[in-house]
Amino acid sequence: MRINTHYQDLEDSYLFSTIAKKVAQQSAEHPEQKIIRLGIGDVTLPLCPAVTDALHAAVDEMGNKETFHGYGPEQGYDFLREGIRGYYAQKGVALEAGEVFISDGAKSDLGNILDLFDRDNIVLVPDPVYPVYVDTNVMAGRKILYCDATEQNGFLPPPPQEVEADIIYLCSPNNPTGAAYNREQLGAWVAYAKANGAVILYDAAYEAFI
Ligand SMILES: Cc1ncc(COP(=O)(O)O)c(C=O)c1O
Known part of the structure; x- marks a missing residue:
């Protein structure tokens, strides 16, 4: 067995730790400067009710014998693929159902x-x-x-x-x-x-x- 040695190349390119070090150094040397951070971010707003309601309903569906439906289709649920097609159609882009893949x-x-x-x-x-x-x-x-x-x-x-x-x-x-x-x-x-x-x-x- 041989490992993929290219993983070792990642060490040098771990961008966010490099940015964090540079920001810390810059702030220490120039505390008066305002730094615009373009590094890793985080989301700041909670999920909206439409999303949390749908997630709760989907979990309940899968947690009940009557509504449980096993694995979903491998390319994604049709209702979702159709929804995405409709979204693009509004923008004048015609997609075939087979061009949409849910991952x-x-x-x-x-x-x-x-x-x-x-x-x-x-x-x-x-x-x-x-x-x-x-x-x-x-x-x-x-x-x-x-x-x-x-x-x-x-x-x-x-x-x-x-x-x-x-x-x-x-x-x-x-x-x-x-x-x-x-x-x-x-x-x-x-x-x-x-x-x-x-x-x-x-x-x-x-x-x-x-
Ligand atoms: C430009 C860009 N593409 C893709 C992603 C990741 O997308 P997903 O949450 O679907 O994995 C991000 C997340 O930060 C992003 O900034």
Whole structure:
């Protein structure tokens, strides 16, 4: 048995502990400065009644012999998949039922989807960005390139013409900067991906805030 040695590469990239150390050092040296924190966050508001009521009702359903219904369908419940299709239809996007998959969350998906891709693919990640894109690829031993989000490019890096990437991560609105690409800017990324035969993994976790 041999272990995956790429896990050892994670030590150097544990971003949040690095940020915490830098913040502590900066505050100690410059107590008068206000620091805008773009590191790990936490939710601040409680779940709304629609969510807690549905969760309580679902637990009661599964806890009663009369209403218990075992495992759910592997691709997710139809009512939920249809609800998501309806949500996208409101925005003018027509999806087939088979295009919607209910998972246990984007974070696990970001790791799991990489099983589809060869290890030799080159990954392109905006910087800064949600660090899960980086860590999942570090663990797989892939080469990662960065495109810098700077004040000059409005924190929305355009496709780097000098680099050929295979797997591209876009996060819009971005975590942590909040910057959101417009249609034209996204079109430039799609053109770049097509020209390179690349795939875009598009994370729109915060689209409700646009
Ligand atoms: C950009 C982004 N994508 C995905 C996630 C995780 O999503 P989920 O809760 O569905 O795993 C987060 C959570 O912080 C995030 O900031």
